[in-house]
Structure formats: C-alpha cells, structure tokens
Amino acid sequence: MNTPAEANHNHSHTSEHDHNKCVSEALGTAAQLCVVRGVQLTPIRQQVLELIWESHKAVKAYELLDRLKPLMDAAKPATIYRALDFLIEQGLIHRVESLNAFVGCNSSAHQHEQLLLICNNCQEVEERSAPEVMQALSQEIKQADFTVHSKAIEIHGVCAKCAEMTTTQS
Amino acid sequence: MNTPAEANHNHSHTSEHDHNKCVSEALGTAAQLCVVRGVQLTPIRQQVLELIWESHKAVKAYELLDRLKPLMDAAKPATIYRALDFLIEQGLIHRVESLNAFVGCNSSAHQHEQLLLICNNCQEVEERSAPEVMQALSQEIKQADFTVHSKAIEIHGVCAKCAEMTTTQS
DNA sequence: CCACCGAATGTTATAATATAACATTCGGTT
DNA sequence: AACCGAATGTTATATTATAACATTCGGTGG
Numbered sequence: 001m002n003t004p005a006e007a008n009h010n011h012s013h014t015s016e017h018d019h020n021k022c023v024s025e026a027l028g029t030a031a032q033l034c035v036v037r038g039v040q041l042t043p044i045r046q047q048v049l050e051l052i053w054e055s056h057k058a059v060k061a062y063e064l065l066d067r068l069k070p071l072m073d074a075a076k077p078a079t080i081y082r083a084l085d086f087l088i089e090q091g092l093i094h095r096v097e098s099l100n101a102f103v104g105c106n107s108s109a110h111q112h113e114q115l116l117l118i119c120n121n122c123q124e125v126e127e128r129s130a131p132e133v134m135q136a137l138s139q140e141i142k143q144a145d146f147t148v149h150s151k152a153i154e155i156h157g158v159c160a161k162c163a164e165m166t167t168t169q170s
Numbered sequence: 171m172n173t174p175a176e177a178n179h180n181h182s183h184t185s186e187h188d189h190n191k192c193v194s195e196a197l198g199t200a201a202q203l204c205v206v207r208g209v210q211l212t213p214i215r216q217q218v219l220e221l222i223w224e225s226h227k228a229v230k231a232y233e234l235l236d237r238l239k240p241l242m243d244a245a246k247p248a249t250i251y252r253a254l255d256f257l258i259e260q261g262l263i264h265r266v267e268s269l270n271a272f273v274g275c276n277s278s279a280h281q282h283e284q285l286l287l288i289c290n291n292c293q294e295v296e297e298r299s300a301p302e303v304m305q306a307l308s309q310e311i312k313q314a315d316f317t318v319h320s321k322a323i324e325i326h327g328v329c330a331k332c333a334e335m336t337t338t339q340s
Numbered sequence: 341c342c343a344c345c346g347a348a349t350g351t352t353a354t355a356a357t358a359t360a361a362c363a364t365t366c367g368g369t370t
Numbered sequence: 371a372a373c374c375g376a377a378t379g380t381t382a383t384a385t386t387a388t389a390a391c392a393t394t395c396g397g398t399g400g
Contacts, residue, residue, distance in 0.1 A: 042377070061357070074379060081358065082378080098267040098322050100357065100386095115307075117316050130310045136302040137285075137325075144298060145330035146287050152268050154322045155307075160315035212348070231386070244350060251387065252349080270357095270386065 023053045026104055030092050033109060039090065047071060048083035049104070052093055057123040058101035096125065098154045113151045119159035121166075126159065193223045196274055200262050203279060209260065217241060218253035219274070222263055227293040228271035266295065268324045283321045289329035291336075296329065 030049055034041040041049075051067050052059055061080050068075045084102060087093040091112035093102050098118070103125045105112060115133060117126040133153070141148055158166075200219055204211040211219075221237050222229055231250050238245045254272060257263040261282035263272050268288070273295045275282060285303060287296040303323070311318055328336075 040377080044378080076380070077358070078360095078380080079378075097324065115310065117311070117314055119316075120319060126314065126316075128310060128314060130306070133303060133306040133310050136300070136306040137323075140285065140298060140300045140303050141287070141325060141327075144287055144296065145333075146289075146296075146325065146327055147333055148325055148327040149290060150326045152322065152324045152326075153307075154267065155311060155316065155318055156320045156322075157311075157316055157318040163315075163317055210348080214349075246351070247387070248351080248389095249349075 022056075022104075023050065026053050026092075026106070026108075029109055030090075033090065033092070037090070039086075044072065044079065045083045045086050048080065049087055049092060052087075052102055053104045056103070056125060058096045058099050058103045058118065058125050060099075060101050064102070094125075094127070096154060097152045098156065113153075115153045115155065117159065118154060118156050119162055120156055121158050121162035124159060192226075192274075193220065196223050196262075196276070196278075199279055200260075203260065203262070207260070209256075214242065214249060215253045215256050218250065219257055219262060222257075222272055223274045226273065226295060228266045228269050228273045228288065228295050230269075230271050234272070264295075264297070266324060267322045268326065283323075285323045285325065287329065288324060288326050289332055290326055291328050291332035294329060 027046070027050060030046075031041055047068065048064060051064050054067075061077070061084060064084075065075055065077060065080045068080065072079070084093070084095075087102075088095055091108045092105055094105050094112075094114075094116065095102055096116060096118065103116075105114075106127050107114070107129065111129065113134070115128045115130040117128065119125075130153075137151070137153075197216065197220060200216075201211055217238065218234060221234050224237075231247070231254060234254075235245055235247060235250045238250065242249070254263070254265075257272075258265055261278045262275055264275050264282075264284075264286060265272055266286060266288065273286075275284075276297050277284070277299065281299065283304070285298040285300045287298065289295075300323075307321070307323075
C-alpha cells in the first residue's frame with residue numbers, strides 16, 4: 001500500500017544511497033508512530049510526507065502544493081499548511097526557518113531537535129544530533145535562566161559533496 | 171545630533187536598565203563602524219536602526235514601516251527592506267529567522283554569530299556569544315566536512331523575568 | 341561649467357508565504 | 371435518526387518580500 005511510484009527523482013546522489021529505503025523507512029516509521037499516538041496519518045498527510053521525502057532538499061509549501069495538485073485536485077494552500085502543521089506537531093518533518101521550507105526528519109521516533117546543515121549549493125539538508133553541541137547549549141541556557149520550548153539551529157554553507165565538486169571541476 | 175527623543179517606550183524593564191544608553195551606544199558604534207568601513211549610514215538607515223533599538227523585542231518589517239511613515243512620508247516596503255539589508259550586511263542587526271523579524275545586535279564590532287534567546291512571552295531577544303556552544307559547533311561542523319557561511323541559532327521559550335512574573339503572580 | 345557615474349532613494353507593481361473564517365463531509369456514537 | 375468531533379473543502383485576505391524601472395544627488399573628470 002506504500003505506493004510503488006519509484007520514479008524520476010533527480011536528486012544529486014542517486015548512486016550513493018538507496019533513496020527508496022529512506023522513503024519507505026520514513027513512511028513506515030511515521031505510520032507506526034501515528035498508530036501508537038492515536039493520531040491519523042490520513043491520505044493527504046501521508047501524501048505530503050511522501051512528497052517531502054522525494055528528496056533531501058528543503059521544499060517550499062507552494063512547491064508542495066504544485067506537486068500535490070495533480071494528485072489531489074482539491075488541493076489549496078490550507079490543504080498543504082494543515083498537513084505541514086500536523087507533520088511538524090508529530091515531529092515527522094522539520095520546518096527550516098531560515099528558508100521557509102520543510103524537510104523530512106530522520107529520527108522522528110527518538111528526538112526532533114537537531115542541527116541542520118543546509119547546503120546553499122544543492123539545497124540538501126543534513127540532520128545531526130550533535131550531542132556535544134546540545135550539551136553545551138543546555139548549559140548555556142541554564143546559565144541564562146531560560147526555559148526552552150524549542151530550538152532551531154541552522155547552519156548554512158556548502159556540503160562536502162558540493163565542495164568537492166566545485167574544487168575538482170573548476 | 172543623536173536625536174534626544176527620550177519618549178514613551180513601554181518596554182518591560184524600564185526600571186532595570188538604562189535603555190537610552192543601549193540606544194546611544196548602538197547608534198554610536200554603528201556610526202563609527204560605518205566610517206571605518208567606508209559605507210554610508212544614511213538618515214534612512216540610521217532612522218531604521220533607531221526604530222529597531224526602541225526595544226529589545228524582535229520587530230517586523232511592516233511594523234517598522236508603519237513607524238517610519240510618520241517620520242518619512244515616502245517610506246514604502248522597499249525603503250525598509252533596503253535599510254534592513256544594509257544593517258544586516260553590516261552586522262548591526264540580526265534577522266530572527268524563526269519570526270521573520272529583526273533585532274539590534276549588541277556586539278556588531280566584535281562578532282555577529284550569536285545565540286538568540288527569544289522569549290515567547292515578552293518577545294525580547296537576548297544575545298549570547300556562548301563560546302562553549304560555538305566551539306562544540308565548530309567541531310561538529312568540521313566532522314561533517316561542511317563549510318560554514320552563516321549560522322542561525324534561535325532558542326524559543328520563556329525568559330527568566332517572565333517566568334518569575336508568571337510563577338509569582340498566578 | 342557640465343556631462344557623466346555610481347550609490348541611494350522613489351515609485352509602482354506583483355510575487356511568495358501564510359492564515360482566517362465558515363461550510364461540508366464522514367465515521368463513530370448515542 | 372440525531373449528534374459530535376476531526377478532517378477536509380472553499381473563499382477570501384493578510385503578511386512578508388522582491389522586481390523593475392525612474393529619479394535624485396554628490397562627486398569626478400573633461
């Protein structure tokens with residue numbers, strides 16, 4: 001029932017990782033978590049999650065909308081934003097604040113507050129749990145006598161792959 | 171020449187710090203830095219910086235626009251966004267990515283990449299240089315073989331002052 | 341002096357992102 | 371069958387941001 005739809009993703013490292021596995025794991029975990037939590041991963045929500053997972057790039061809401069429309073004629077902005085709200089609440093995706101965009105979360109079951117390494121060249125986002133950073137951060141926040149609700153740690157730059165490509169090719 | 175305009179800011183800790191000093195220091199430093207760098211802190215830019223410094227809260231672009239209009243009749247969105255672009259380039263303000271808003275930077279002369287503690291209750295933003303965090307972050311980023319261009323580290327929650335108020339008052 | 345240049349600003353229009361508000365559907369209960 | 375709440379449908383609009391071209395203005399060189 002997890003749509004076959006292998007398809008024509010042209011993400012940059014087709015050769016380097018089994019993206020179908022990424023997707024099926026993400027969807028499988030999401031389904032499990034929702035059952036456990038007693039919340040509904042409806043067809044719309046599942047579809048949006050699947051669209052987000054088509055790549056490891058951050059995706060814009062209206063880009064998702066454009067991609068959803070052919071599949072669901074009734075899709076409107078609210079359709080997307082509601083699905084995104086749900087997926088974020090459930091920790092299944094990250095909102096990338098510095099891009100107003102969204103990306104799948106690999107570790108939705110464990111934790112959701114991670115470092116995001118955002119490549120300005122290929123747009124891919126790498127999550128890192130970075131325990132040392134989080135530890136130092138907790139210390140700092142405690143010193144400031146601040147009560148945390150949420151964290152956004154977003155690093156922009158160039159990923160290893162792109163750095164290599166540009167130094168090699170130029 | 172640094173407008174006297176003491177005025178009716180109703181920021182939350184009038185009694186606790188000399189805000190006029192904050193403002194005059196910020197404007198003074200900005201003026202110096204711009205001279206040194208050979209860039210122009212024009213009247214518009216200075217005015218916008220001053221408006222941002224009216225409080226320690228993050229301010230929205232269109233809110234600034236509304237406040238600028240009475241002072242400069244020609245003000246339009248582009249007026250504000252251009253001034254903001256300049257101030258950000260010069261490190262004189264921070265863009266708060268998670269709020270699409272802006273706040274003065276206290277340490278424009280030294281460094282610009284800081285931790286922002288954003289109070290969801292009073293909207294005030296505290297900058298912290300957090301050297302241990304930054305150190306751990308550099309390590310982590312190096313391990314990921316990632317080349318940094320910029321960092322946004324934004325923590326949302328409740329500041330000490332607001333936490334005290336709510337526990338005391340309720 | 342004046343022709344020109346670049347930086348800043350003025351001006352109009354529109355793109356891109358996001359939410360509000362109310363109507364409808366639909367499965368599950370009473 | 372009547373009702374309920376969660377999800378979705380639908381229309382409208384608010385909010386944030388940029389594009390594109392015109393104008394101003396201080397300085398520089400002819």
